[in-house]
Amino acid sequence: MARMMCGRAGEPAVRKGPWTLEEDLILVGYISHHGEGSWDNLARSAGLNRNGKSCRLRWLNYLRPGLRRGSISPEEDMVIRELHSRLGNKWAEIAKHLPGRTDNEVKNYWRTKVHKKAPGHQKQLPATSEATSSVSASTSHASSTVGDEYTQTSFPYPDLSWVAADHHETVDVGASATRFFPSEFGGNFWNVQDNFWETLPLSDPVYEAL
Template sequence: MAGNMGWGVIEEEGWRKGPWTSEEDRLLILYVKFHGEGRWNSAARLAGLKRNGKSCRLRWVNYLRPDLEKGQITPQEESIILELHARWGNRWSTIARSLPGRTDNEIKNYWRTHFKKKIRAHFS
């Protein structure tokens, strides 16, 4: 039976859940540095992480990649998001390709917190 002690519990399957530690981040960064991205299930196992491949991929893509752009979305990026959303709708990964260093998840969250309410109010 899996323990239920909150975050950081290792489940029956052996996967660790909850926030990533700095040591786990370090192991994943080192693994990707030497072996590259891809084959995330193998990466998790070979890096010595008790995480599943999907968790490793998302951690890398959304938080650890060295080319990630951190910080506020600029007014220029905002206008690109508006223009591309008008063209493609909620195709966040397609929009993200036009904003180097920004993730699809970051753009989606920005849209939902900054624009969705304004648009709804405008058309009400």
């Protein structure tokens, strides 16, 4: 992250590194209006100082609704092992058989849990017991895993139309976002979502506009 040399003033360089809550909101808001795809164009139109690839990755691996967060279940573990033995490192292909899981997640799981268990790496609990022992391994982000081993982000989105269809409005989004979602949420959209939406100050002008 030392490498996020985001430029501010003249906004020269495209931003890299971790996504901020404001960026998440802008991206989700834009996609909820215009749909996904045309990532380069989306990045520009939404006013995100990111490249299309970055937006796509963020959306697919993290913001997209229906994503299942939390530990890989024993059943999923079995599927991964089975498919990997047949397909090899075809993570995207394997992920297609695991609803709510991303190729990145499967890949990470394989590398850290399965592959490492190969002789010489024994050290961690077996994948299955690890999986059942629950929880929220997903540290920094992850939606609520409370009392529910496997959670899933779900549609419908909170209506984020206020986040803006075009970037004229996005200017205010950051301000609104930081006003409503301060740092205790870890700067993450879905962190916010779980405990946030019921606490909205609905009388706020921003929401009245909905």
